[in-house]
Every structure is written in structure tokens, then in C-alpha cells.
Amino acid sequence: MSPWLPAASANAPETDRLLWALLLLSCAVLLLVFALLLRYIVRYRASSPLDRGAEARKTWRFEVAWTSATLLVFFGLFVWGANLYIRLFQTSGRPLRIYVVGKQWMWKVEHAGGQREINALHLPVGRPVELLLTSEDVIHDFSVPAFRLKHDVLPDRYETLSFTVTRPGRYALYCTQFCGLDHSKMTGAVVALAAPQYAQWLRENGGGASLAAQGQVLYMRLGCSGCHGGNGAGGTQSGGTVRAPPLVGLYGAAVPLADGSVVTADDRYLHDSIVLPRKEVAAGYAPIMPSYAGQIDEEDILRLVSYIQSLATEAP
């Protein structure tokens, strides 16, 4: 829309078109209202001798006319805005998943390869990206004006934000939900790199274990393996003493629950099962898992979720 703010994501030009339309419409209506206002106050000022003629009596025709015109225009704007909004939530293909954790007052980013960043996010251009957003404490908001996108980041909840970056560059990242003392310091940069540079960045900043591998270490250390088995094969199968559901092939599968309902084992389900294990108990298992709330931070939960996710792809 403007030369000052780049439109750097696939959806940004579309949002800008909508904003342009709103601007033109607003200017047109404003011009109409102010022009009529000025014309009337000059033409019909009390000192003007102009003959006013008879007063219009049937005002309802005007009322019906401008009510319907307003309704029609508003409905058009609604459809335009809603259509675009719904498409914002549709992910295409297999997006690159990156994990973002908000915390008073910084952004922590975890890449699948184990690369970690603070107040910065490196992204490839031209590839769909899906950010999984969560917060350690209060509600934050992940906002990148150059992408015309923002989304609240909630504690104990996973929200996603999907988009494709179209232009390499360095873009401002803000927290836009007031989160306490240093809210205005909770800023950073999103760095969009062309595919080769991005691969190079990943290499140069890797070195450590992948997120899933880090999760596996935690899985052993926190004692998850004691019940769910050494490689997530399930309690009884792997010789454990307690019967716990197997985790291999779990991610993305439908899980029947003890109350008769069925949920999909997505990130949210896995997260909640770790911190609120009694909320959704898998059918056929006793609700005996202890809660890890308070013992494990959101980043470690992401590592575990990433590990459990990796078990799905290994499943036969």
C-alpha cells in the first residue's frame, strides 16, 4: 500500500488491496459528507435569502435508499475481508514448522534442526512456513507488519500462524499484546533468506542435536520412558511395570478417549497430556500419569512434542 512498509509475504499484497479499497471508499464517503455539510451550511445559512421551498415530507424513501446502499457496501466489505482471513488459516502442502515461545520479555525460537534464536527468526523465502506459537507466562502477540500478520500467543495453548515469505530482507517483529513492564522491548527481527543462504544459515547455526533428538534425551531424563517404554513403544510391550499408551505412530492419529469422544493427537493434545494428563485420558488406560506442569518449561515441552512427532514418521 505504501512505499514505507514493504509487502513481504504472499498474503500482504492481498491485504493491501483490501486496505486500498477501504481507503478509497472512506475518502469517497468522507468527501460526500463534508461536501454536503459545507454546501448546506453555506447555502442554507440563516442569513441567506434563498427560497427553501416546501419541506420534503416523505423522508422514508431516502431512509430506505441509504440504509440499503450502506448494507450492500458493508456486506461487500465483509465478504472481502472474511474471505481473505479464512485463506490466511489454510496451510498449503507440508509447511516448514518453526516453534516460537514468548516469555516476558523476549521471543525464543526453536528450529527443527536444533538451531535456537532469541528475538530473531530466520526464514526461507518462497516456502510455506508454519509457526507454532506458545507462551511461558502471559499473553503476547507475534506481529510482523511487513507480512500484515499478527496472532496472539497464549500460555498453555498452541496457536499457529502460516504464511509464505516472498521477499528476502530484515523485517521488524513486535509484541503487540501488552505483556507488562518491558512490553516495548519485546521486539526482534525476522530475517528472510533465499533458499541457499537459509540452508547455509541452518548449517552454520546447527551443530547441536535436532529438536526431536533433544526431546528424546528429555524423554529419558524425565522418566517418560519408565511407563511409555524406551522408544515410545508403550508400557507393557516393552516390559515396563505400568501400562501406558504407546507413542509410536500416535502423532496425527485419532485417539479414543475414556469419555467416549475421539480427539486427534496433535500438538495441543500432546502438550495438554503432559501438563494436564487427566483432561483427556486415552480409552482403556487408568488416569495415573502425573502432571509435569511447573516442572518443565514450554520449550522442553516443544522438544518432547517434536520427539513424539518424529516417532510417528518411524511408525510402520
Added chain:
Amino acid sequence: MNTAADVVTVPLGHTAGSYLTDGFSIRSWLLSTDHKRIAMLYLASVTMFFFLGGAAAALVRLNLIVPQGLLGSAEAYNRLFTMHGVIMVWFFLVPAVPVTLGNFIIPLMLGARDLAFPRLNLFSWYLFMIGGAVTLWALFSGGLDTGWTFYTPLSTEYAKGQVVLAVTGIFIAGFSTIATGLNFIVTIHQLRAPGLTWYRLPVFIWSMYSLSVLLVLATPVLAITLLLVAFERLFHIGIFDPAIGGDPLLFQHLFWFYSHPAVYMMILPGFGVVSEIIPVFARKRLFGYKFVVWASVSIAVISFFVWGHHMFVAGTSIYSAVLFSILSYLVAVPSAIKVFNWLGTLHKGYIHFDAPMLYALGFVGLFTIGGLTGLWVAALAADVHLTQTYFVVAHFHYIMVGAMVSAFFAGLHYWWPKITGRMYPEMWARIAALIMFIGFNLTFFPQFILGYLGMPRRYFSYPPEFQVLNVLSSAGATILAAAYLLPLGYLVWSLMHGEKAPPNPWRAKGLEWRTPSPPPTVNFLRTPEVTEGPYEYAPPEKARG
């Protein structure tokens, strides 16, 4: 049989016994059940709150002159904008017009001696003052840095400061507005003068009625929500904090279920005031009276179903966002209708440009800009970019400060002769109206651009590229401050030195003008009778003949 032509039913000599001279002791004011005296108590109170909240805003704008923050302390800045929001919303914008102008004018417009429950009215003022005092104590003793929105779990678990005390103050003040709303509803139902049918009621009364319904239905939700915030903070009961099984979005639903109707509580009285003033100074019947009336009522109804538009990026479902978007457009229709009707009223009128009319015209202009930018944030994809930025700040200030405060001043000037028995200095008032319009636009228009560029709200410091627009905005704010201080000066001056006001300086048709200025304690020595609609203005020739 009375007609509108015999404007005054009370001889002028009776002004000696006005409500202002009916006792001079402090006790006669603080324990008065006269709605006019209570309105004066309220006027003094909300004026104090307005300038307190305004001082906080001035410091906020001062801080934003430099990117790194002039005040040097994020904590101080956060406390200041919280103080600004809390005071302005609950102790100025929501009550201002109803408890001052409404309290004074409603019984006079209805031809009644007082509100239905005069003692409840006085009690409301005491509740308001106790609530205000507790809130101020919270704001000045440990401060508050949650923003006026108290989002959880920030307010319940993480924020330092006097959250519990502040919500207690607002909780108490809430009962004051509930009582006032109840009082207005009963008064409008029960105390109308003979012949004053519903469709002969001035639009101001209809607005006050719609507003009162909102006050009575929505404020209890706020009260419960704030109570839960206090309980959660004190006892960690797990309503809003997800760490103990609560849902932070539940707070937002409850809060906006009150706070969106609250926006209409602020602007509906403005619609009412302007709908009174434009016909008087255009010497013409209000265009589309019934449409304007039902627009107010439908706004009051639909405004209960649009709260979700504050949460388009908060993590609610796509379906709810789509639903709340279309409902938000729907609530904008009656507002648009009103603007067209005011324009229709001006058409072929005989327009006078006294200060109340200038303020009213300023209202129409600012409200149109505020309303149009509302269409931007109701469009879902556009809102994703604009929400929580300065665009939203500018949008709601256009409605709640630009339009609503203009309407408050329009009404204050219009009824000032009736309230005080003195005329305000016309030239000064016109100058103030003009400066206010210019200063307001200078302050808030740059914020639309800042918002589009992405500058977030509630930032103590900001990237340097936003400085030029911020400095422009702060410069505008100094002009705006001067425009707000001017009326304080000349209106107070007019109390002693203003020209004595006749009973009906504007040749207006409302019943309040059929009694002396200032009115006697009993309002009307003879109950007026009503035989025609509220705006039967005739062209000047006929009026003379």
C-alpha cells in the same frame, strides 16, 4: 390549551427562587436530592476526573516525543496509560453525559419535578465518588500497569501493583451507573408530562433510554468479571489462569461483553445531544425522527453481539470471527443512518452558527471519520494487520474523544444558560470549538498512519522511524489541551460575569426551555402539556407571523 408558541409558562420574576439559590450551605448541596444539584455535583466530579485523565494523557504524549521514551521509565509510562484509560473510560466517558446533562435535563425534558428515585440518585453520586476515591487511591498508592483492559493472566498472576484495589473501585462505581440507568428507565416510563407520548420524546431521551438499558444489562457482567479477577489474584481459583486450569480467553469474552456495549454507552448520549442541537440551529424538524430513534434502539441491541470483534487475532475460532465481523458491520448501519439524517436536517434549513452548533458539526465530522475507520477494523483480514496498533488507538479516540467529547461540549454549551442562568461568552466558545476540531485531528490523524506502519499500542519506546509522526501527534495534543482548558476558563468566568440568560435563548422547543433559567427547585410551577412532536420548527417568516 398550550401550544409550543407560548414558550414560557412561568413569569420571569420567579427566577429569584431558582434551584441555585435554594440553600447555600455545603450540606444543602451534599445532601440535596434535587436532580439539578446532583447533576452539578457530578459535573464537578467528572471535570476533575477529565483533567486527571487528561494530565496522564499529556504525560503519555510527552514521553513519546523521543523514541527511547522521555520519561525514562517504562514502569511510569505503563502506569500512566493505565491511569489514563481507567479514569477516562469509567470516570469520564461512560458517566459524563448521562450523569451531568442527562441528570439535569431528563426530568426537565419530560416535564417532571425530579427523577423517579431522587434519593437513589444522590446515593449513586456517593457510590461514584467512593468508587472513584478507591480507584484513585489504587492508582496513586502502588500504581497499576495492566492497561485498562486487565487482560489475564497478566492482571491476575504477573502484574505488580494495586489490581485488587483498582477493580474494587471500578466495581463500586459500576453500581452507581447501574442505579443511574435504572433511575432513568423508570423516570422515562413513569414521569412523562401529559401528552408526551413515546414518539413525541426528544431523541436525547430515546438515547438516554437506550443507554440506560445498556448500563443496567452490561455493567453487572463487568462487576462479575472484575470480582473474578480479584478472586483469582487473591485465591488462585483457576478461572482465567491456564496454569491452574483456567481459560484466559474467557476473561476477554466477559470483559468485551461489557466493554463493547460500553463504547456505545459513551457515544449514544452524543447522538442524543447532537440530534437535539442540529434541529434547533437549523430551525428545522429532525429529518427521519423515527429512523433516528430506532437506530439508537437497534444500536443498543446489536452492540451486545459484537464483542468478539476485539478478538480476531486472539485465538478464537474462524467461524466466530466471521460471525462477529458481519455483526460488526450490521451495528455500523444505524450509525451511518444517523449521519445521513443529520445532513438531511441541515438541508433547506436556516442554519445558525452558535457555539453548540459548531461543536455539533465538529461531532458529525469526527464521528464520520471514526465510523469509517471502524469499517477497516471490522474487515477481518485488514484487522489482522491493524489491530493492537495505533490505528485502533486513533479509531476509538475519534469516536470516544473526538466525537463524544465534542458532543459533551455541544450539550454543555447548549444547556449552559438553562443550567446556570448565564450565557457563556459566544466568541470564546466558537474559538474553542474550532481549536478543538483542529487540535484533535492533528493529534490523532497521524496515529492512523503510525498504525498502518505497524507501531504497536502501549509502547514506552519505539523504533526511530516512527518519531516524526509521534512528534506531530504530541504537538497536536498541546493544541487539544489548550482547547480543553479554554472552556474551563470561560465557563467558570461566565458563572459570575456572564450575561443573564433568558428562559429560552435558542428559541428551542424542548420542555426544558419552558421554565426559567435557572429552573426553580420544582422545575415547573405548572406541569406543561405537550401537543406536538419535539422538533416542530418553522421557517423564520412563519415564526414571526
